[in-house]
Amino acid sequence: MAHASEYGRQPRVLLVEDDPQDAFIVEELLADSGLSVRLEWVRSVDEARRALTALRPECVLLDLGLPDAHEFSALSAVIEEAGDAAVVVLTGLADEQAGMAALTAGAQDYLVKGRVEPEWLGRTLRYAMQRKQAEQAAVALHAERMRAKENERLERGLLPTPLLHSMPIEVASRYRASRGSATPGPGGAALRGRASATLGGDFFDVVESDDKVVHAVIGDVCGHGPDEAALGVCLRIAWRALVLSGVTGAALLRQLERLLEAERPGTEIFVTMSTLVLEPDQRTVRIWRAGHPGMLLHDGDRVKLAEPRHTPALGLPVEVDWHEEVLELPKGGGITLYTDGLFERRLPGAPARWLGEEGMLELARRYAHLDGERFLDALIADVESVTAPDAPADDLAVVHLRWKDPA
Missing domain, CATH: 3.40.50.2300 (Response regulator)
Incomplete structure (x- = not known):
């Protein structure tokens, strides 16, 4: 100067x-x-x-x-x-x-x-x-260091360590903020994005209740920034507390919507969410889907797109009755949950083309034979490789759940 x-x-x-x-x-x-x-x-x-x-x-x-x-x-x-x-x-x-x-x-x-x-x-x-x-x-x-510490606290709240006791289920998860580099995350999961990244409100959680039922959630608060991230943390913690108290399904979503309406900074903020119950029989999955994208269903070396019926997101000015859907899980099968940052990607070239869920599925099929950790790494790497270099990338969260092989 x-x-x-x-x-x-x-x-x-x-x-x-x-x-x-x-x-x-x-x-x-x-x-x-x-x-x-x-x-x-x-x-x-x-x-x-x-x-x-x-x-x-x-x-x-x-x-x-x-x-x-x-x-x-x-x-x-x-x-x-x-x-x-x-x-x-x-x-x-x-x-x-x-x-x-x-x-x-x-x-x-x-x-x-x-x-x-x-x-x-x-x-x-x-x-x-x-x-x-x-x-x-x-x-x-100093301000950057303070932001980095705040981002770390928010990430820990958005992306917790799964709370599992006895059920033989494997959990792999990844998170990437809008911009940033890879960093190790809680429970060994690789979190993507850190101090210079723009955190959003993507969140997930996996817990096992006392009746040996495994519950999972994935959600996305619209928008980016500390307010949205803090709201995601609030909803994720509330989800865990309600589930462990025995509240599930539509009643759970109603309570979370009440909390959202009380805590959100503006009425324009809404949240998409899928909450799941994996029964101890290891074959039945009950799903309540509130405006959230679908999921990938794994069956051995095959993977397909599953889109159970969904109803509007939380926080919209409409009367909603969230419906339960039942999904049959193949023996030894798994599920991959994701937010829209995984597939809402602009591809190179003009006019503008988008990857979409079908394009993401084609990439996923290349790696269906891999275990959860390697599957997520390979899929995210492929998604990022096909994204236009100058295109902004939304934050994303991905969770893979698979029952362990008894052998």
Whole structure:
């Protein structure tokens, strides 16, 4: 931030000085300093406010003794409007202590009139701009670290460790945020996306109740951002608590919709969801589907698309009676649940073409012989490979459930 080459142009310096003689001296000193800048001169705090908005300078040279300011009011006003600009204050010979106080109040440096040499002035402005840039970088880094920690907390809430006790079921899961790199997740699951990613409200959970019934859910809060992610965490935790309390099916969805309507930031927010019950006979799956995409049904080395009847999503202004559907699971078979981020992918070329669930199914069939972990990795890699490079990718969650082979 200190010199012209970092901006591709001369840095702009705003001088706020009511005395024309002092302003002339500053101009002459800058001309001899070796620092190439574009100097703009204003005479009052009000003029400085307007100039800061219009010019967006890299540095402000501020006289503390302006006639329309009292004590440090000029400094406060300039810092408030300065944005990215460094602020260097000018004090009189009798006010050097004011310069020290200005540093505490937020200025990057101070100079005493009558004691400034050209080289010193240039070096002071250059270092002040560098110091301001370093401060901003530190603030941005701290904010990024805080966002990373918040993302980690939200991901842990959205993507829990399955709560299984005795039932022989294998669970594999993957999550990818809108952007980001792979990171290890809870329970060994690979989570995709992290600090720089845009979290959405995709969530899932798997629990076993006391009657040896396995329950699973996958859901998607419309929209992206911390509010949607936090709402997804809220619904996921509520789902687990209700299931472990014995609430299932349509009654479960009604309670979750009530919670959604109470917690969502706006009435336009809705949630798609599928909640499943895998019976101990290992062949019967009961499904309630609220506006959510279908699922993949695995039978040995084959996979097909299963789309049980669904009713509207949670949170829509319509009367809904969610229906139960029963799915027969092949012996040793499995189910893959997913959110729309897995198949709503734009393919390369024009006009725009989309992968869709049928296109995703064709990719899935290539890897139907693989176990759950490798199946998910291969499928997601293929989906991403066929996505247009410049196309935005929604966040996605995928869960694979399969009864273990007794052998």
